[in-house]
Amino acid sequence: MKNKNSQVFKLSALGMLAIAMVHPVLAVADDDEVAALMNPTSSVTVEEIYVSQGSQKFGEYNGLNKQGGYVNGNLNVKGGGGYKKNEEGDTTRWSVNGTNLGLSNASAGATVSDQGSWNVGVGYDELTHNLSPGYQTPYKGTMGGNKFSLPSNFFPTGNTNTNTLTSAQLADFQNSDISTTRKNTSFNAGLVLDRSTNISFDFNHLDQSGAKLMAFASSQWAAPTGGVAAQAISILPTPTNYQTDTVNLAVNWKGEKSHLTASYFGSFFRDGYNGVQFQTFAGTVTSSSKTWVTAGVNANNFETMSTAPSNTLHQLNLNGGYDLSDKTKLTGNLSISRNTQNSTSGVDPFQIGNLISGVSPFNGLVNTSHADFKVIDKSIQDLTLAAGYKFDGRDNLSQSNMNNFYSISTAAAYYPNTPISYKNSIFEASGDYRFTKDQHASLTYQNKYLNQYCNQYASGGNPTNYTSTGGTGYFNLTANSYPAGANCVTTPSTISNNLTAAYKNRVNEDLNLKFSYGFDVRSATNSTTAIAAFTDPSYIGTSASGNPGVNANNYFGYQPFFEASRVQQVVKGSSNWQATENLSLGLGAKYSEDNYTASQYGVKSANLWSLNLDATYRYVEEGTVTAYAVQQSGMRNLLMLNGTSGTFNNTLTQNDSTLGLGFKHAGLLQNSLTLLGDATYSLGQSTYNTSLNYGTSATCTTAGTCGTLPVIANRMAAIKLGAAYQVSKHSTLGLRYMYQHLNSNDFYYNGYQVGYTPTATLPTNQTSGSYNVNVIAASYTYSFD
Numbered sequence: 001m002k003n004k005n006s007q008v009f010k011l012s013a014l015g016m017l018a019i020a021m022v023h024p025v026l027a028v029a030d031d032d033e034v035a036a037l038m039n040p041t042s043s044v045t046v047e048e049i050y051v052s053q054g055s056q057k058f059g060e061y062n063g064l065n066k067q068g069g070y071v072n073g074n075l076n077v078k079g080g081g082g083y084k085k086n087e088e089g090d091t092t093r094w095s096v097n098g099t100n101l102g103l104s105n106a107s108a109g110a111t112v113s114d115q116g117s118w119n120v121g122v123g124y125d126e127l128t129h130n131l132s133p134g135y136q137t138p139y140k141g142t143m144g145g146n147k148f149s150l151p152s153n154f155f156p157t158g159n160t161n162t163n164t165l166t167s168a169q170l171a172d173f174q175n176s177d178i179s180t181t182r183k184n185t186s187f188n189a190g191l192v193l194d195r196s197t198n199i200s201f202d203f204n205h206l207d208q209s210g211a212k213l214m215a216f217a218s219s220q221w222a223a224p225t226g227g228v229a230a231q232a233i234s235i236l237p238t239p240t241n242y243q244t245d246t247v248n249l250a251v252n253w254k255g256e257k258s259h260l261t262a263s264y265f266g267s268f269f270r271d272g273y274n275g276v277q278f279q280t281f282a283g284t285v286t287s288s289s290k291t292w293v294t295a296g297v298n299a300n301n302f303e304t305m306s307t308a309p310s311n312t313l314h315q316l317n318l319n320g321g322y323d324l325s326d327k328t329k330l331t332g333n334l335s336i337s338r339n340t341q342n343s344t345s346g347v348d349p350f351q352i353g354n355l356i357s358g359v360s361p362f363n364g365l366v367n368t369s370h371a372d373f374k375v376i377d378k379s380i381q382d383l384t385l386a387a388g389y390k391f392d393g394r395d396n397l398s399q400s401n402m403n404n405f406y407s408i409s410t411a412a413a414y415y416p417n418t419p420i421s422y423k424n425s426i427f428e429a430s431g432d433y434r435f436t437k438d439q440h441a442s443l444t445y446q447n448k449y450l451n452q453y454c455n456q457y458a459s460g461g462n463p464t465n466y467t468s469t470g471g472t473g474y475f476n477l478t479a480n481s482y483p484a485g486a487n488c489v490t491t492p493s494t495i496s497n498n499l500t501a502a503y504k505n506r507v508n509e510d511l512n513l514k515f516s517y518g519f520d521v522r523s524a525t526n527s528t529t530a531i532a533a534f535t536d537p538s539y540i541g542t543s544a545s546g547n548p549g550v551n552a553n554n555y556f557g558y559q560p561f562f563e564a565s566r567v568q569q570v571v572k573g574s575s576n577w578q579a580t581e582n583l584s585l586g587l588g589a590k591y592s593e594d595n596y597t598a599s600q601y602g603v604k605s606a607n608l609w610s611l612n613l614d615a616t617y618r619y620v621e622e623g624t625v626t627a628y629a630v631q632q633s634g635m636r637n638l639l640m641l642n643g644t645s646g647t648f649n650n651t652l653t654q655n656d657s658t659l660g661l662g663f664k665h666a667g668l669l670q671n672s673l674t675l676l677g678d679a680t681y682s683l684g685q686s687t688y689n690t691s692l693n694y695g696t697s698a699t700c701t702t703a704g705t706c707g708t709l710p711v712i713a714n715r716m717a718a719i720k721l722g723a724a725y726q727v728s729k730h731s732t733l734g735l736r737y738m739y740q741h742l743n744s745n746d747f748y749y750n751g752y753q754v755g756y757t758p759t760a761t762l763p764t765n766q767t768s769g770s771y772n773v774n775v776i777a778a779s780y781t782y783s784f785d
Helices: 012-017 030-038 167-171 747-752
Strands: 042-051 068-079 092-099 107-114 118-131 178-192 197-221 228-239 242-254 258-271 275-279 284-287 290-293 302-306 311-325 328-341 364-377 383-396 401-406 412-416 420-436 439-454 493-508 511-524 566-577 583-595 602-620 623-642 646-667 673-692 712-726 731-745 771-784
Touching: 118 197, 197 302, 228 275
Parallel strands: none
Antiparallel strands: 042 068, 042 771, 068 092, 092 107, 107 118, 118 178, 178 197, 197 228, 197 242, 242 258, 258 311, 275 302, 284 290, 311 328, 328 364, 364 383, 383 420, 401 412, 420 439, 439 493, 493 511, 511 566, 566 583, 583 602, 602 623, 623 646, 646 673, 673 712, 712 731, 731 771
16 A cells, blocks of 8 residues: 655655654644645655665565665645635646655556546556565576476486485575566546536556465376376466456435445456466376376476466445434445356366366356445434344356366376355344443444355366276266265354443543453354365275274364354453643553364364553653553464374464654754654564374474474564754755664474475575664655645
């Protein structure tokens, strides 16, 4: 998001550093504020920024990811007769604005309007997201392209163990900056037809380029007649070559007691590619007219991974409201949409390399609908009653064909896509009673019902000559389909009932209190005969040898925690106290607790609490000091089943602490100088601990099967200092200094390093992104009427 508001002085070019520290805040009388609206001030800012160290993480969003200097600028110019009193009755206004015009998070726009008649505007903004610090790869190819090849000297001879790469192979690794950039162009217009009716139009073109890292896998066959040995994994930048056009046309009508808006929304997404070609480092061999990947044999095979398919959405909307009486109002919204996607290529959307024996056209079609209404009544003195209903439906009519490909097992696999549909309804009723003008109490009840299903599931497939034995009768591979009416979800429905009570009290002019308590019970149904899209037939049911009952490839008793039955309690409270004329204090607290007592395995319980304190002290008329502290802690506990061995517990604890201190002193040097400063420290820590509930011959130390893993920690400290000096009525000089430090430790990244990856995964040497960065920025702003 971009801030397009005008400011006399602004150093927003520092992105996340863009707190207006050096903007002089001058007291303006009411008359001056009115005059400013009638005759607004325009400004032009030019600034020079220097960054001491390049860092993908520090410059993740602000565009300051490279060491060196940056020239930046802001522009805010307004004009037109509508800003001034004039005898001709001119009501036109225009504006031109730009922010961070020298950086990769720039925005610009222009508007012109005739007040009460029409308006036209254009806009542009862009944002670069820098990703994956330290990424290295031996692959050759352009970041944002869709073909990656390896140097000719990279291929091993009879060995693909990536922990024993040769010096020549390691020399092929090169640094590569990974990023995505979005460029957004917009046009909007409005026309007033009469006092009650107007038309609005918005068009937006979004262009996304660059890439995001993704794992690309290819199977390794041990021999032409043998089974699959493993997978060869390469982590490569999959391109984001996307274009999205959106259109919104609306007609708005407003009467004495009612209002109505009818609109059309269209979204048109296009992917410039339908797949990414990549060269596997494992080798190839031909067997039975099929090309398979194998270790160290003629490694020149290119495989293909699909990219996001194009799609189109059309939506019609109707919303409005009607005053049933002076004290009773009704509002509502209706919408329907049609989302289509059709891929006929053998690559898109399912193909991985040449392992698929054929892909049927997807013929994706999803129809959605929405309806809601709300009635608010104030007929009873001091009591406000409200009731509402909301419905959302997703009718997924996409085909669910069975597709045949060779997996990393010795048999053919038949897997469908899962076109999930749902119906979600919410009923809510509330009452708010005012005891006095300063005391309120409210009670809200909410009922939610969610139903998930598939209209048709794995009902057709591709012809094949392959057969398979095994399975337990739930489905027959040679039939290329699941049985009619097969359930595609393990949790077909959930019902939630929530009751929340709140109390607000303005004790006096200096003290405000708020409290609330919420209790939510969610009940979920569990289908024990669901068949997941990637279910191995030998694991279905209870008759598979050596395996207990399996439900959609999960042992019976597992349910996703976000769908499982749950009891939740939430308590919140806050206070704002003006202790003295110059001192104000704030306090807030929250505690939530989740219990999943109906789940045999998986997440069993979780809790989270937070406490925040803040204070503001005005030590002189033009000087203030602020301080704040935030503490948040949480725990999640789950019970897991290790095959037939037994169960084990895993807990995740998280602690986040933030401290901050800031000051602002204006009015120095005859109201010409403003000083600002800010210091922030934050520490985030996460810890996993596993304890076994069964005996094992392996020790925790050597096998890593239990005990506490290294702490995942992020320590950030930042100091910001700024000054703004108003040289004259029209000229202002600004200076800012910032130091920011991040120390990040995450054992997850150990698996990316040379010598520590899985034996068939190419290392990337990615890091979590620690840094020490100094930033200096100097600016000049010229303002004029």
